[in-house]
Amino acid sequence: MGDLADLVLQLYDIEAFKFGSFKLKTGLQSPIYIDLRVIISYPDILRSVAVHMNEILKRSNVSFDSICGVPYTALPIASIICADYKRPMLIRRKEAKNYGTKKLIEGKFQINDRCIIIEDIVTSGSSVIETADSLRAEGLQITDAIVFFDREQNGENNLQKRNIRLHRVLKISEVLGYLVQHGKISEEISENVKEFINQNQTQLPTLNIEIENKTISIPIRQRFQTIMKEKRSNLCLSADLTNLDEIIKLSKQVGSNICMLKIHSDILTDFSMDKIQQLKDISRKLNFLLLEDRKFADIGNTVKLQYTKGLFRIVEWADLVTVHALPGECIVQGLEQSAQSINEPRGCLLIAQMSSKGAFTDNEDYVKGVVECAKKYSDFVIGFISQSRLTTTDEFLHCTPGVHLNNTGDQLGQQYVTPRQAIDERGADILIVGRAILDSINRAKTAEEYQQQGYQAYEEIRKI
Numbered sequence: 001m002g003d004l005a006d007l008v009l010q011l012y013d014i015e016a017f018k019f020g021s022f023k024l025k026t027g028l029q030s031p032i033y034i035d036l037r038v039i040i041s042y043p044d045i046l047r048s049v050a051v052h053m054n055e056i057l058k059r060s061n062v063s064f065d066s067i068c069g070v071p072y073t074a075l076p077i078a079s080i081i082c083a084d085y086k087r088p089m090l091i092r093r094k095e096a097k098n099y100g101t102k103k104l105i106e107g108k109f110q111i112n113d114r115c116i117i118i119e120d121i122v123t124s125g126s127s128v129i130e131t132a133d134s135l136r137a138e139g140l141q142i143t144d145a146i147v148f149f150d151r152e153q154n155g156e157n158n159l160q161k162r163n164i165r166l167h168r169v170l171k172i173s174e175v176l177g178y179l180v181q182h183g184k185i186s187e188e189i190s191e192n193v194k195e196f197i198n199q200n201q202t203q204l205p206t207l208n209i210e211i212e213n214k215t216i217s218i219p220i221r222q223r224f225q226t227i228m229k230e231k232r233s234n235l236c237l238s239a240d241l242t243n244l245d246e247i248i249k250l251s252k253q254v255g256s257n258i259c260m261l262k263i264h265s266d267i268l269t270d271f272s273m274d275k276i277q278q279l280k281d282i283s284r285k286l287n288f289l290l291l292e293d294r295k296f297a298d299i300g301n302t303v304k305l306q307y308t309k310g311l312f313r314i315v316e317w318a319d320l321v322t323v324h325a326l327p328g329e330c331i332v333q334g335l336e337q338s339a340q341s342i343n344e345p346r347g348c349l350l351i352a353q354m355s356s357k358g359a360f361t362d363n364e365d366y367v368k369g370v371v372e373c374a375k376k377y378s379d380f381v382i383g384f385i386s387q388s389r390l391t392t393t394d395e396f397l398h399c400t401p402g403v404h405l406n407n408t409g410d411q412l413g414q415q416y417v418t419p420r421q422a423i424d425e426r427g428a429d430i431l432i433v434g435r436a437i438l439d440s441i442n443r444a445k446t447a448e449e450y451q452q453q454g455y456q457a458y459e460e461i462r463k464i
């Protein structure tokens with residue numbers, strides 16, 4: 001394996017790094033242009049790049065079953081690494097074929113295979129993330145990416161937020177150092193590039209909409225309402241299963257019928273951030289929200305820790321969480337503060353009333369207090385878990401559990417009403433349905449029935 005400085009000088013000689021003023025795809029004027037595509041015309045340099053990446057891969061100590069190159073530049077590099085390691089290669093197509101198998105991923109793999117992503121350059125990390133999303137949606141485990149060149153524009157952080165560790169051969173600052181040291185560029189050019197990099201740090205794209213040519217992030221409340229309308233669904237499936245693999249499978253079967261999937265992460269025996277990321281990817285693809293029914297009930301500082309730390313790191317994946325207002329408004333403040341560290345909309349549902357027999361929430365003053373709290377923090381509180389209509393406006397979504405077509409309750413105090421009763425008599429917008437679907441013989445068919453009955457009643461009664 002040659003010296004890294006020698007490789008940088010060779011790349012400079014073949015014009016993989018150019019200095020001047022270059023207009024980027026984004027419209028920005030950049031003092032550096034990096035194009036590693038040229039290496040395919042120089043087999044020795046191509047091999048040398050692959051060998052250096054191979055070395056980083058070895059040093060990372062990551063075990064893996066296959067390697068996926070991001071098209072196009074990283075594909076020949078990935079082929080060499082695969083041949084050296086004698087591991088199978090996968091390719092994520094840029095677009096799915098519109099003929100034959102219509103596959104997005106080429107190559108053979110098994111569910112739960114661990115796959116390493118290989119990329120030539122990382123800027124924001126979005127190409128690696130897109131590749132990881134597609135692989136995860138097929139059941140592969142993605143934890144690490146090896147890149148040749150890191151532009152140091154926050155890609156590492158962006159990837160970390162998506163649970164991908166970045167390992168790189170070279171940073172832009174190191175390249176600049178070698179080039180200055182060997183008299184290829186001046187200190188001034190190097191400083192100029194560093195300043196450009198500092199001023200152009202990237203953030204992960206959020207869920208955005210275009211309004212009058214401006215791109216804005218969609219608030220969670222609006223996103224929820226859009227999903228309901230687009231899918232004609234007000235059904236939230238309460239996936240109270242103890243196995244996340246099973247929930248992932250179920251989410252693919254019923255995903256098109258639901259507007260939200262609710263889980264209790266603390267009952268899962270196989271929870272991992274990788275699996276929850278798979279579920280999140282499916283929720284994005286099939287367009288439903290993820291609700292963690294955590295029922296937070298502690299002081300602000302403790303809920304901050306419960307929301308962000310521990311095994312579950314809920315804030316990283318749950319669009320919404322459920323919260324008791326019992327400790328007072330400090331609980332909402334704590335959660336809202338924590339959610340600000342995440343570059344995606346987050347919100348909560350305050351538990352105003354419960355469906356179980358003899359619930360202590362059956363107290364007018366308590367419920368009034370909950371509503372006041374929701375109004376005060378309406379940027380973060382988007383609705384209630386409730387058993388009656390609590391506000392006259394439509395600002396807050398009323399989500400009602402305890403819904404079953406053929407049952408009136410269980411042995412432990414749960415009380416059921418039908419979908420129509422929940423909407424008409426209990427003021428529900430969203431129906432939270434668990435065992436009525438989970439215990440049915442055909443879960444997908446039953447979910448469809450609840451979706452249809454629920455949305456029809458919602459349209460008729462709410463006159464939307």
Ligand SMILES: O=c1ccn([C@@H]2O[C@H](COP(=O)(O)O)[C@@H](O)[C@H]2O)c(=O)[nH]1
Nearest residue numbers: 238240353354355401402414433434435
């Ligand atoms: O008042 C409440 C608040 C939450 N839940 C939750 O909803 C589901 C209901 O499941 P079923 O199988 O439909 O009974 C469950 O996860 C509860 O924790 C509730 O039932 N009542």
